[in-house]
Amino acid sequence: ARPRVGYFYSGKKPAQSIEESMIGMKVRDFQSMPVVVTEQISVYDAICHIFLEDVGTLYVVDNDSYLTGVLSRKDLLRTSLGGNDLNKMPVHVIMTRMPNITYCKKQDTLIDVAKKMIDKQIDSLPVIEENVDGLNVVGRITKTNITAAFLSLGDEHEL
Amino acid sequence: ARPRVGYFYSGKKPAQSIEESMIGMKVRDFQSMPVVVTEQISVYDAICHIFLEDVGTLYVVDNDSYLTGVLSRKDLLRTSLGGNDLNKMPVHVIMTRMPNITYCKKQDTLIDVAKKMIDKQIDSLPVIEENVDGLNVVGRITKTNITAAFLSLGDEHEL
Numbered sequence: 001a002r003p004r005v006g007y008f009y010s011g012k013k014p015a016q017s018i019e020e021s022m023i024g025m026k027v028r029d030f031q032s033m034p035v036v037v038t039e040q041i042s043v044y045d046a047i048c049h050i051f052l053e054d055v056g057t058l059y060v061v062d063n064d065s066y067l068t069g070v071l072s073r074k075d076l077l078r079t080s081l082g083g084n085d086l087n088k089m090p091v092h093v094i095m096t097r098m099p100n101i102t103y104c105k106k107q108d109t110l111i112d113v114a115k116k117m118i119d120k121q122i123d124s125l126p127v128i129e130e131n132v133d134g135l136n137v138v139g140r141i142t143k144t145n146i147t148a149a150f151l152s153l154g155d156e157h158e159l
Numbered sequence: 160a161r162p163r164v165g166y167f168y169s170g171k172k173p174a175q176s177i178e179e180s181m182i183g184m185k186v187r188d189f190q191s192m193p194v195v196v197t198e199q200i201s202v203y204d205a206i207c208h209i210f211l212e213d214v215g216t217l218y219v220v221d222n223d224s225y226l227t228g229v230l231s232r233k234d235l236l237r238t239s240l241g242g243n244d245l246n247k248m249p250v251h252v253i254m255t256r257m258p259n260i261t262y263c264k265k266q267d268t269l270i271d272v273a274k275k276m277i278d279k280q281i282d283s284l285p286v287i288e289e290n291v292d293g294l295n296v297v298g299r300i301t302k303t304n305i306t307a308a309f310l311s312l313g314d315e316h317e318l
Binding site: 022114118123144146149151159 | 178233269305312
């Protein structure tokens, strides 16, 4: 931490403690946009989406736009090795389905989300809103977001 | 944070501040084991290593065990789509080479490493030791390690 010599008014807002900053870090403040595909698209097209959108995970939705599955880069790489015709295989054959999807909500803390990621060994979680008929995907939160939060904690408190 | 009522001796070491904890977080305390392959192995075998070792990145070394390249899950997925014979293509054709490899040392702080990851948009860094003839790979540090560090900061300070 730099010494605070304090001769000039820095123009910054009064600092909160780093503990308060950390507890106050919510999913909604750090989440990224979700990249969503439908159940019928092919594995080949899903892989193209991974590159075009530069994400590690795709979320699969049904015709009502409710979450039904998750596709990781690892799932897709495994399938690409399997000698299948990737243009003919739809993603719903290989995706992880509910109820095996771990998700979070935008008011959750980053500490809770980080704990889920480490405990379940997953790289990202969909951010969802519950609806009577299903789950709407409104964001995604990744280890990149957590890394950015860790960095911002250091920056904000001038470590 | 829970109130510290302090009627009982908790047995814990005297707490340092969360700022001190964060500045004190070094690569050596959070790094994982590196997974290393040689330049001659095939892309197919490299993909198998990714699954067997459950990592996102492989480090490529020459015959003297010095770092010469990095292979990400994304590099391998891209190549698997390209219609190549993955058994015949050696990894040195597709790997990222020096001097384009971002690395760190075990005495670096996690804040510095997190900054490199975010700035350069990479998921992991090799931890190296410099030698007169080259770089020895002694570890890897990933966004999973940073996420674990973020979580341990919260745990240690009972947030």
